[in-house]
Amino acid sequence: MGISDRRKWRRGVTVRVLNVDRLNRKLAALPEVAKEEIRKAIAASAREIADLAESLVPKDSGRLAGSIGWTFGDPPKGARILATGKTGDMTATVYAGDSDAYYARWIEFGTQKMAAHPFFFVSYRALRKRAKSRIKRAGTMAAKKVAAT
DSSP: OOOOHHHHHHHHEEEEOSSSHHHHHHHHHHHHHHHHHHHHHHHHHHHHHHHHHHHHHHOOOHHHHHHHHHSSSSSOOEEEEEEEEEEETTTEEEEOOOOOOOOOOHHHHSSSSSOOOOHHHHHHHHHHHHHHHOOOHHHHHHHHHHHHH
């Protein structure tokens, strides 16, 4: 089969899509449903990472453990950004510290006089694959939900 044979074959193939209007409606509905499902998956993953980090942080004073959290958008003033996950126009931020617990970085990485007590990157690395899978699965479920309508 030479090149000229392939060209003839490609020209002769026609694809006919049935129910184009219904398909267009479903494709138009997909972004909104997908956005909602992915937002829920990002929230669940960020909450899970923040909870694990909070459970691993040393509980000497309790201020640092109480300052670990997550939000969509920017963290509170004085917080140290631990991770940012962005999908489209949605940005989830996991943070630690505030004006009272400014020492989050020193606890995580240690200093010359103090050993490190990692609490965030350990939890991030442990849950990274689960979070990625959850977000991908949310996109797939959104597509299936739209296709079923």
